[in-house]
Amino acid sequence: MADPMKIRATTLGDSTEVKVLMSHEMETGQRKDAQGQTIPAWFIQDVIVTLNGRTVLSAQWGTAVSKNPFLSFKFKGGAKGDKIAITWTDNRGDKRTDETVIA
Amino acid sequence: MDEMRRRLVQSGGGMTLLGLLLAAGWLKPEYALAQVQTWNKAAFDTHTLADTMKALGGGDPAQSKDIVFFQTPEIAENGAVVPIGVTSNIPKTESIAILIEKNPNLLAAVFEIPTGTEASISTRVKMAQSSNVYALVKADGKYYVAGKDIKVTLGGCGG
Numbered sequence: 001m002a003d004p005m006k007i008r009a010t011t012l013g014d015s016t017e018v019k020v021l022m023s024h025e026m027e028t029g030q031r032k033d034a035q036g037q038t039i040p041a042w043f044i045q046d047v048i049v050t051l052n053g054r055t056v057l058s059a060q061w062g063t064a065v066s067k068n069p070f071l072s073f074k075f076k077g078g079a080k081g082d083k084i085a086i087t088w089t090d091n092r093g094d095k096r097t098d099e100t101v102i103a
Numbered sequence: 104m105d106e107m108r109r110r111l112v113q114s115g116g117g118m119t120l121l122g123l124l125l126a127a128g129w130l131k132p133e134y135a136l137a138q139v140q141t142w143n144k145a146a147f148d149t150h151t152l153a154d155t156m157k158a159l160g161g162g163d164p165a166q167s168k169d170i171v172f173f174q175t176p177e178i179a180e181n182g183a184v185v186p187i188g189v190t191s192n193i194p195k196t197e198s199i200a201i202l203i204e205k206n207p208n209l210l211a212a213v214f215e216i217p218t219g220t221e222a223s224i225s226t227r228v229k230m231a232q233s234s235n236v237y238a239l240v241k242a243d244g245k246y247y248v249a250g251k252d253i254k255v256t257l258g259g260c261g262g
Contacts, residue, residue, distance in 0.1 A: 015221065028229070030207055045142040056220050062147040064203055064211035066184045066227040075220040 007100040009084045016078030016102055018049060018057075020071045020086055028063040044069060046089045051075070052082055078102050147210050152237070155202055155209045161239055161246040169193045170238050170249035174225055182255040187211075187236065188225035195243040196222035205234035230255045 003023035010017055022044065029041025047059040056075045078084075080102055087097040146158035156164060174188040189199050199222065201211040211228045222240070230236075233254040240247045 058215040060213045073224045
């Protein structure tokens with residue numbers, strides 16, 4: 001199980017900014033270990049961000065997204081106290097969901 | 104920060120059943136992949152610019168000056184962590200894809216932008232070497248593209 005995400009969501013005017021730092025190896029499948037064996041790819045494929053259950057951003061990622069991925073974006077219509085939930089699914093089928101409230 | 108650490112300790116021992124099955128080798132990774140319906144495998148497996156655009160449905164996108172890179176360096180010292188920010192000023196932007204021309208697999212990420220969300224995202228990507236980076240934007244059913252040349256001092260995909 002992966003470590004929790006760090007999520008920060010703040011409103012400024014009518015726009016809410018979400019910043020996420022996920023904890024994931026994001027192994028490309030290109031690297032080899034000391035024995036020359038290819039290290040299998042292991043990476044986040046799907047990310048969904050919801051505001052009170054409504055999707056505000058969804059993403060599909062390949063292996064080129066950096067280790068411990070960072071993501072930031074803005075949306076309209078969020079208010080202080082609204083719930084932001086972020087879920088990722090990796091290529092092994094592992095999932096993690098973390099939540100925060102807009103500050 | 105304290106709360107974050109506490110949650111981290113709590114979750115440390117957990118591992119999903121699927122993860123365990125995979126670790127034990129009972130489940131083939133292909134099966135796990137099949138669980139994720141939405142992931143566009145065809146597009147992520149492409150190796151040329153034309154193929155990737157085609158797999159995304161882009162075909163022959165129009166060059167656009169309304170797609171702007173922000174927080175994106177001209178020269179990236181570390182190819183493992185290259186910040187990329189893309190803003191599309193094209194009305195009705197539906198999705199933004201980031202393509203790195205000289206990576207083994209071109210497609211880095213696709214972001215779906217629902218109504219109400221600003222067509223502006225920022226993330227960090229790995230770059231194997233200096234390359235053109237493209238942002239492919241789908242807006243109102245049409246495709247637009249903009250490119251930026253990023254020099255990499257130290258590649259991010261090697262061993």
